[in-house]
Amino acid sequence: MLVFDRENWPYHRFWCWAVVVATGAAVLWYVAYGGLFGGSWQWPGGSSPPGFTFGVMGGAIIAFEMLLWPRKSLWRGWRLGRTKYWLTAHLWLGLLTLPLLILHGDFRFDPSRSTLAVVLMWLTVIVVFSGVLGAVIQNIVPRMMLDRVPAETIHAQIRHVLAQYRDEAEQLVQATSGSAQAAVESTPTPVETGRRIGRAASMTILEPATPRHVADSEALIAFHREHVEPYLAARSGAKSALASPRRAGALFQALKANLPDPAQAVADRLAELCDHRRQFDLQARLHAWLYTWLAVHVAISIALFVLMIFHIVMALKYV
Amino acid sequence: MSETGKQRRSRIELGYYRRPDAAARRRGRLVLLALVAAGAWVAAAPAWEGGAAGVRLFQQSRLASRGPLAGPHAMWDSSCEACHVPLAPMSDSRWRPALAWSKGAADRKCQTCHAGPPHHKNQLERDVPSCAECHKDHRGRDSSLLAMADAVCTSCHGDLERHADPSAGTLATAAHATEFDADPAHHPVFTPPPSGDDSSVGRILFSHGRHMAEGLVSAPGGAAFRYGSLEPADRERYGWSAGRDGAPVQLRCDSCHRLEVTPAAANPELAQAIVPTANGVMQPVRYERDCRACHPLDIDPKAPDRRVRHGLAPSVVADDLRRYYTAQAVLAEPTLLGRYVPARPMPGRPAPAQAEQAGKAADEKTLIALKRLFGTAAVDQARGGQDLPLGRGGCVECHEFKTMSRPLVDLEAAAGLAMKPVVARSTWYESAWFNHTPHRALECASCHPGATEAGEKIERILPKVEDCTACHAPARTRNGRAEGGAGMSCVLCHRYHNGDEPGGGLAATARMPAVPMTLEQFLSGGPTQSRDR
Incomplete structure (x- = not known):
């Protein structure tokens, strides 16, 4: 199944707009809180009201994203909605985590300060970009396979x-x-x-x-x-x-x-x-090409999830 | 001979999917590696505490911390619980409604070392933020704990009537302050402390204009004060150079006004070096250092080395002078000591004529010296003869009488003399804080324009908001010239704590922690964290 083709686009259209609107709203709140519209600008940190909200949302989305694996392998026979819809939500919500968590993380990619925060930021970037790369590959490679490998086997x-x-x-x-x-x-x-x-x-x-x-x-x-x-x-x-x-x-x-x-x-x-x-x-x-990205995507996602849980525990303990 | 799809399908093993393929196995190995790497970091982080710079990136404190602590807190970089109370928010202000069980817990931790006295007596409890709401840490070693957004201040000061308790007294500051600029609607005009209302407090009778004139002349063409009139030890300080004894004295601002300094006496090579203190305030003008060279408290032209000590009460000065002249009489005629002189006249035993004469002479000399100090027209003539600018001379050249029961015609009148006390200020705008040190490159007149003019008043000498906004304003270009750009946040000039006693500063008693700590307690974050408790 191709992810984005003419047939599937209607399913993606709603999510695409939802992600754009949510990102816009998040950025607007962030800059308004930071004082861009009057007053002196200060970067809102991860514990500021917008930063904390984005962190909670990003964490919840990552937890949902991780559920795709049990949905596809463990809960295959359960009535939990079609995998196609899960994948669509996985794609777009995963994309939304990037702006949310970058705002939550205060745009910090410099390891000289908090190593865990920076590692989490980079892992998030790698996971999202590997996911995007996967989505692109999933749209291109199957077509190539169909055209150039008529003798295709398993x-x-x-x-x-x-x-x-x-x-x-x-x-x-x-x-x-x-x-x-x-x-x-x-x-x-x-x-x-x-x-x-x-x-x-x-x-x-x-x-x-x-x-x-x-x-x-x-x-x-x-x-x-x-x-x-x-x-x-x-x-x-x-x-x-x-x-x-x-x-x-x-x-x-x-x-x-x-x-x-x-x-x-x-x-x-x-x-x-x-x-x-x-x-x-x-x-x-x-x-x-079709599956190597997935290995990277899944492995880094697992590391991100483990470290994120540790980050949440420490952040709540020393909030 | 080509294969059909059915033939191709028939080549596939039926149970192939039961065995993981190579890609799945590779994926599984990578997942395992990621889990092990993440777990190893979390588990091994404590072992890297205090390691080499490269390893330090992985240490435990970096796992929880959002960044290095500011310099003053650096020793607690790896001791989270020195400042944090587990599961209690650092800032209650942000986590509303505050969790009941943890309310104020983090603030109490801060106050173990910093008392954090109230801002003002008329502040409302609901407006008081948590310590961490204003003082944000974990922003790097060189970050300032005082750096905060103006909104923290203007949230109340923008409309102070709604954020002040009227029952605690009237507001001593402007009701609306929203930003720093020359518009009085945004920031109040600078107000010097009231003067003249309290008749018991004296002021220095001083003219900046006259002192800044060449030769310190009182009027054009008047007698100039020349370097030759100064004692040799004082000349260099006031701009003298070899061969200029006859040149008129030209004072500069720093002849009398100097930054508060810290002597670097620990190092003998730097024993003479001085460094400005962090506060950057001007030292109060002191007579001995700043005035004596030109205004010596002489008492007798025949005894040029004999001077009165500054700061004594007139009656004490009178007693000292009387003793001095009596001693002089005895030194001149030692036989006076061999004769009995009763304390009061006794019938049939008149005082010896020589002793009586010596006593009267000492009284007269004392009275002359007192008049020289406390003012008569005759003294003006005497000072004119010394090539000094005309003035009243002595104490009254600069000070005012508090009481003068009767004219100074005899020694008994001296007992009724009293001078008004003078408050020597180093800070005029008490609600704000100004550091002269970064402004040293400027001419003093840039901010104190009225200082060199005759007849100046203090209101004209002190800077105004407009003098500051030339630099402390948003960056702009005016007439092709760049202006502004210097900081203009509230905390650049104002401090929050102990606002009712702005002069107290950081060393104020109100800022002292309740209980002093041992070094071990201090390093472990306070008495409650100490191992000996």
């Missing part, structure tokens, strides 16, 4: 799928270019590769090109040994000649020129498998 299953590709390529090549005995042995039969869970079972059907031995197709074996097999087996295929679509195209073109017509379809299938591998590499990179 990220955690990439290595599993590649292992199947490797087996399939091996069987195809052996059946086409190996000995006649090997061709018979490599006749594809439905193989149950999934696990049985209750009544459900997954079956992986290896259905390659017709396993027919083709004479004078030894070049296929050499090509497979030299390029395809290492590329499909490698943890990172970036160094392979097949990682580049142009070079891969040229290599397969050259291979096909040396193959008789009946083996052309096998070469095409190998090219397709390699193309999938390239897409999986791209998918892995996009996936890293």
Whole structure:
């Protein structure tokens, strides 16, 4: 689900205006209390009426923001409103914490004074900006994934799928270019590769090109040994000649020129498998973009939450 | 040969989601790291107390404190409870309604060291803020605990009629003060203390205009007072230089008016050095230091070294002089001591003629000396002969008589003489505080314009609001010249506590803490925090 698309914008419009209005009101109160409109200006501190109010609001919002995790993982079946609405509120309220807590923290980012306050300020900034970055990435990367990775699979299953590709390529090549005995042995039969869970079972059907031995197709074996097999087996295929679509195209073109017509379809299938591998590499990179920010966002949020609780306790004790 | 979506799906393991993927595992490790780091900081902070500068950023006091304490409180930077009462707000004024159980708790802590006497007797209880409402700390070592917004003052002084208890007496200050400028509607005009109403208090008969004139002449063309008339030890102080004995004396303001100073006597090399005190007030003018060189209390031209001590009552001066002249007579004729002279005339035993004559001579000399000090026309002539500006001379040149029962024609009349006491002021505007030290670069006449004019009155010499607002005003440009920009907050000139006794200052008895503390109690924040209690 894209966060901001034409369909979702109506849900965000209310929150967007609410955040703008709340920020404006907070700034207005802050500068009015500080004496901007008459009198000498003094920065209202965190314990001033506006500063304290913003601190309480910011703390309450952070506590709410933290609830998104149990909402998505622990309370999934509960009737607590759709996760989509929770995410919308999470986004916009999280954005609102930045002005509120900067006003509460007296614009202080200098560690020479109160280290905890400054660390909290910087953590808040990092959390909010990582969240904003995440929202932007979530709007861009899925589109790219859709356009550029048509063979997309589940990220955690990439290595599993590649292992199947490797087996399939091996069987195809052996059946086409190996000995006649090997061709018979490599006749594809439905193989149950999934696990049985209750009544459900997954079956992986290896259905390659017709396993027919083709004479004078030894070049296929050499090509497979030299390029395809290492590329499909490698943890990172970036160094392979097949990682580049142009070079891969040229290599397969050259291979096909040396193959008789009946083996052309096998070469095409190998090219397709390699193309999938390239897409999986791209998918892995996009996936890293899509979720690395989240790791930073969550980890820093946890640190922020822990230190915020300590800050609240100390602030109330020595108010 | 290309795969269908169904074929692709069929390659996926059914229970794949039961195992966390690499991204989730990475996220879990990061969360754990963040938790450990945050917890370690909180847990290990006490161990970093007093560590090296880099480590100090993580110490415990930095976890709770919003910033370093001001210099005067620096020793309690790591002792929160020296000033804070746990769970009691520092400022009750801000946390209304104040929590009943903690009301005033923090103020009492402050008052362990600072008595904080009331502002005025007619202030209303509800208007009295907490200590921390005005004195904000944790703003850095160099911050001022007196720096506060004008609104703290103008919240009451903007409309004092609503914030004063009329039953406690009439207001001694303006009813409306909203900001400092030359508009009387915003800030009251400066008012010197009333003079002349109390006939028992004397004033110095003094003309700034005459003293600032070259040669101290009383009128153009009059006899000038020259450096040669001063004793050699005094000349340099009044601007003399070698070869200028015949030059007329030219006084400057600092010939008599000097900043209050602290002698730096601890260091022998700096024994002569003096530094201005923090208050920056002018020392009161004192006769011995500022007047004696030109106005010596001579009693006899034949005894130029013999002078009367300043500050004695006339009757005491008369007794001293009588003893002096009697002693002089005995020194001249020691045989006088060998003859019995009864205290009062006795029948058949007349006083020896020589002793009687000596007594009368001493009385006469005493009377002449008293007249010289307490004024006759003859003395004016004598002073004229010494090339001094004409004046009455002696004590009455500057002081007024309190009582004079009869003319000074005999010694008995001296017993009835009394001078009006003089209050030597170093502060004229008692409700405000002024530091001369930062203003030393200015000519005195910039703020005291009437000081060099003849016939001046004190009202003309003391500065007015307009003299201050040339600098103490918002920054502006007038006729192409930058003006203003200096501070203009209320606390620049005014202090809050002990307002009914503004002259008391920080050392006033009312500001003393109730119970003196031992050093250990002091460092731990007061008697209640002491380990020995």
